[in-house]
Amino acid sequence: MDKVAIVTGAGGGLGSVIARELAADGFQVVLADRDEAAAEAAAAAIPGSPVVAPADLTDAEDVRRLVDEVARRFGRLDVVVNSAGIERVHPLESMSEADWDTTMDVNVKGPMLLCRAVVPLWREQRSGSVVNISSRAWLGGSANTAYASSKAALVGLTVSMAVELGPLGVRANAVAPSFVRTLFNRQRTDITDQERMIERYTAFTPLRRLVEPIDVANAVVFLASERARNITGEVLHVCAGAQLPPIP
Numbered sequence: 001m002d003k004v005a006i007v008t009g010a011g012g013g014l015g016s017v018i019a020r021e022l023a024a025d026g027f028q029v030v031l032a033d034r035d036e037a038a039a040e041a042a043a044a045a046i047p048g049s050p051v052v053a054p055a056d057l058t059d060a061e062d063v064r065r066l067v068d069e070v071a072r073r074f075g076r077l078d079v080v081v082n083s084a085g086i087e088r089v090h091p092l093e094s095m096s097e098a099d100w101d102t103t104m105d106v107n108v109k110g111p112m113l114l115c116r117a118v119v120p121l122w123r124e125q126r127s128g129s130v131v132n133i134s135s136r137a138w139l140g141g142s143a144n145t146a147y148a149s150s151k152a153a154l155v156g157l158t159v160s161m162a163v164e165l166g167p168l169g170v171r172a173n174a175v176a177p178s179f180v181r182t183l184f185n186r187q188r189t190d191i192t193d194q195e196r197m198i199e200r201y202t203a204f205t206p207l208r209r210l211v212e213p214i215d216v217a218n219a220v221v222f223l224a225s226e227r228a229r230n231i232t233g234e235v236l237h238v239c240a241g242a243q244l245p246p247i248p
């Protein structure tokens, strides 16, 4: 029986590549996204029989249905990748409570709801692994207080789960990418601004390179695999060095 992985946000720029690469590594993948068309498009690029599961990951009922369906169809769940995420860019002074709450709901509550629903399966299996897609922004960012806070909270969730679920044989790690060219960043910039931002950002990284979706997917596939069987509670920065403080 293939090992089974749920990838949330699998219709997105990173989630779609993560799902594809997990499938290439032998996983039966379940592509969960509230944007069904995007998840279908991502699934169409994956050989085998990927499953599309439309779900709003902030809705506990949707999450419960998703996990029940996976348990019914496959009888197991080896890996959860929480890639669904949003960013609302506002300086603190003009941050609305609604933007704060929505960011926290999608980026932190969603992963918590999904992992909470999967624990009974993992307890039965005595194995499992979660990879949470945090962000370099968890170390701080400008005008994205809610996003940075949510991604830091996701690291907190990751390390807490590593400690709590470790005795069940469950590992929890996070991958923290820096800027990647996906539609994600179009939420805050038009295409010209995005290219300008990429130029500035790349010049700031020690490797002077832009991170690509495949770089993030490679890190996820490694952490999800048996090769990482004794790695838990880690944050793997995929940032071309952008997580390091610049030399003054």
Ligand SMILES: NC(=O)c1ccc[n+]([C@@H]2O[C@H](COP(=O)([O-])OP(=O)(O)OC[C@H]3O[C@@H](n4cnc5c(N)ncnc54)[C@H](O)[C@@H]3O)[C@@H](O)[C@H]2O)c1
Pocket (backbone or CB within 6 Å): 008, 009, 010, 011, 012, 013, 014, 015, 016, 032, 033, 034, 035, 038, 055, 056, 057, 058, 082, 083, 084, 085, 086, 106, 110, 133, 134, 135, 136, 176, 177, 178, 179, 180, 181, 182, 183, 184, 185
């Ligand atoms: N792209 C970057 O520069 C970058 C950098 C660092 C971290 N990240 C993180 O990587 C993850 C993926 O980013 P991406 O570039 O693929 O973004 P994306 O916008 O391309 O994809 C995000 C996907 O999440 C889905 N989604 C959002 N809210 C959802 C919900 N409530 N329920 C179900 N699905 C939902 C969207 O429909 C979308 O398909 C995010 O968590 C993001 O914070 C991205």
